[in-house]
Amino acid sequence: MRPYWCVAVAAGVLLVSACGAAGSGAAGSGGPVKLAFVYATSSQNPFQEMAFGAKAAAADIGGVDLALSAPTGINGPQEVTQFLSTIHNSKDGVALETLTPDLFVRPLNQAADLNVPVVAVDTAPPAGTKVGLFIGNSNTELGKALGEEFVKQVPADATGEVVLGNDIPGLGLLQQRLDGMRSVIKAKRPGLTISGPFDSGSEPTSNFNNWNDIVKAHANAIAYLGVGAQDAVSLALIQKNTGRKFLAGSCDPDTSALQAVKDGYVFALASPEHWLKGYVALRLLAERAKSGKALPTGWWNTGSLVVNSANIDQIIARQHDEGSRKAAFKAETDRQLANPSGYLRPLAEAN
Template identity: 65%
Template sequence: MKIRALTLTTVLIGSIALAGCGSGSGGSGEKKSGRLKLGFIYATTTQNPFQEMAYGAKAAANVDGNVTLNASAPTGVNGPVQVQLLRSAIRSSPDGIGLQALAPDLFVRPLVQADESDIPTVAVDAPPPPGTKTNLFVGNSNTEVGRALGEELIKKIPPGTKGEVVIGNAIPGLGLLEQRIQGLSAVIKKERPELVIKGPFDSKSEPTDNYNAWNSIVKANPKAIAYLGVGAQDGVSLPLIQKQTGRKFLAGSCDLDPAALKAVKDGSLFALSSPEHWLKGYVAISLLIQAKREGKKLPEGWWNPGTLVVNSGNIDDVMKRQANEESRNAYFKALAEKQVGNPGQYLKPLNQAN
């Protein structure tokens, strides 16, 4: 492969419990050899990026073999519910918590509470909010994710081509998606300056809302030569619109939803730019485990696990990798071990995260 994230009573919580055997106690600076109780709190069970991170977190817990990992999320993005899940994890997961949040500022107080309880925390996918002592962020460069998609686009559009390129943003205001748009737009403006960029338009994040939003966007911009999304669901909706309308246009997106992978295979998406979410979940939980087992502090800074471009050249390999949890684990085993074993190659100062 060529490699270059309601009310509490009404939400269904996805959870993973991995129980081991043994006992032991530990704290800051003390090795712990018994069972660890860890948490992984993520944004929603309904979208592929967040599912991928949970798969990676589960795999890291399984490698240790003596971990209870409680991974939970709302069914649908719901910040207040996720805050309650984090507060619950503070009570049930004293050995460490990984947090993937789409609205990090909502989590300042519970993250401070975790620190006051001597529970280490790792921010996953989005940097930790100011005002906390969470000093480790495991997440890719979203600017690079956007640039990679832009570089794939210009391969499909000859120099000098005029026309409109429409961009959608599934969660307006979310910094990591805005970084992807910045990277994507910068490549288009530099390499194909004759193109007119329209948007970003709000394409919504939940599946049905996303399809309806893109359907309206495409109808309102019928002359565009390309439609580009920076969220996972965009890569599902755009091929479906092509199929239902009979129109053919360039479409690209990010993340690795199974339906989007099939669309790359059949040519209705020219590429996907993947933030490699599985690795983020794996690295975060693995580092929490390592710190507890060795009695060391967590490393500090920005840990960037990298970006993958998926196109016609490697789609078969990626689909094989993404077939199920076992295939993911088998593919990522060596890469994940290499990353966790060589922190100096992946860590940068936290303020450099982009």
């Protein structure tokens, strides 16, 4: 019997059943395992990508009831409420992605008290919790990769202003990207002046409005660089609206951002490859629930990718739909799952 999807939506929770020949039920239980992925918002590309990966993993292993839940906009307290509900309903394991980790110390400890295994995804688990596994890319290296793409665009003796934007000031992983990017620019293009980071806003409307104001306030800058999913989209639209051409770069393979690379408005995107995070996290939780295989501990670095004019057509094709993503990532997921030790480092080294 081939896997199939059964979908029900209620109160912001998506329940996905993946049933197939791989078997069903937690070890010795005879029924489907109950897993969940709780994430920061359903309205933005990075988190949608992780959810797609989680769904693909559930389908591949079979015999999984997967509950997906997220606020419709970034709302930490609401996500906490959803997580607390989830740990009572999906006792075989929960993957958690959050942009407000400090709110989750007590909820994560409640999950531990209930013996519900939790894997942190994208954002490292906060101090004071018992979460032993974090699935995420190196954001410092991601920022450096975008910085390396930027310095290719300007001569070694270039002067002028480079403006940085930060979608969520105070969020550690975005600051790591900024620090990585800044370190490359300072070292390789010392004649440039770096301004910011300025608050560019995370939701689409606020991001566009904030960048519009930033560009007007720094009208002579040669480049505007962001670290979030909406930045490239907004910066491309500003160029279209004003007729002005400037260097723009950011992160995440949002559909509109990919088109901006294709059209020449954005020189590069640094992709954290969010799909891989969701897939690996759910696959490990499912294998633990179904076979008793212990979860590894530490930081599992799933890697990242630079998207530019050289590979844009390939990545647009990859991102076409859920099936194309799954097919394109199969070789990489097989490689990582076959050799966990090659991707694991101590949790304290996560950057």
